[in-house]
Amino acid sequence: MKFLSFFLSFIVKIFNRISCVIMRSRFRECGSGCLFFSVNSHFSYATISLGKDVYIGPNANFSSAEETITIGDKVMFGPDVMIIGGDHNISQLGKYMHDVKEKLPQNDAPIVICDDVWVGARSIILKGVTLGEGCVVAAGSIVTKSVPPYAIVKGSPAVVYKYRFTKEEIEIHRKMIQNQKS
Template sequence: MKKILNFVIKVSSLLSYLYDRVLAFFYKASMKHCGKGVYIRPSSSDFKGLWNMSIGDYTSIPKGSVFFCTEAELRIGKKVIFGPHPTIITGDHRIDVVGKYIMDSHEKLPENDAPVVIEDDVWTGANVTILKGVTIGRGSVIAAGAVVTKSCPPYSIVGGVPAKVLKMRFTSGEIKEHERMLYGKTKS
């Protein structure tokens, strides 16, 4: 009986994997830009605004991701890795309309939406939320459970609710050496 159950589980996993591969082809083609080697799991994620989403080479986006970017761009750099269940939202609802329920206030103002930029070589832990108008600097680490409402500098380690810079990954000398080794020169 265990052999049959294990076989059914393996077949189910294979079917899920194949379904995601087919769906990923169409999702990637619908994006503003999708680099090579990008890993996504669209059947178990919720992506809104694919036309406004750009993802760089070799980025990995796990199942359970929620990315909403209908009115403002979401740009994710190269070699970015997400822990389980990330949420990125580039917009808000209006909350200032007198005489209407929030749900019924469909007209947006420019300040209700702002792009999110995640630069290259970023790692976000499990259950991270990144909200409108945030830029996460290259090489940063976002701690599990963080709610990021403000931009953070390159090579920072960020955590908390709301998130704040906890410390830097490297000293300024180590950053220069790191970038020389990765990019062949010092990036600005």
């Protein structure tokens, strides 16, 4: 039984790697070293740009009809994360919301996720949000407003809980990271 479980797990991993290689060209941009689970996830590929070394956990839903979702380098997403880049137009009189196809400019807004961000499992990122460099979004959070660099946010709606580093440590961290890039 253990062998069967191991074998099936191995097959799923190989299938995911192959589908990842095939699907990466569908993204607007996709840097090297990205790993995502296209089989059990939904992406609006044409509006999404991925940096280098991005990991997107299983069951992701990254969706934006018109605006872009830009994801920096070395970003990690836990399982079941949703990024929603827009709303439905709900302001038309005399029509069912389902039948309204026209979007208003305020219905969509770009989402930017900077480098070195970690988004925990089952978090939701809504339109118009920027997640600053090095920030952390705790599992299950709903992010409705932009997050400052190196902040740790949690809750619904997400609020700053604390910062990863002091201001002095942030400068040291940035210099060390920059040296790694050189």
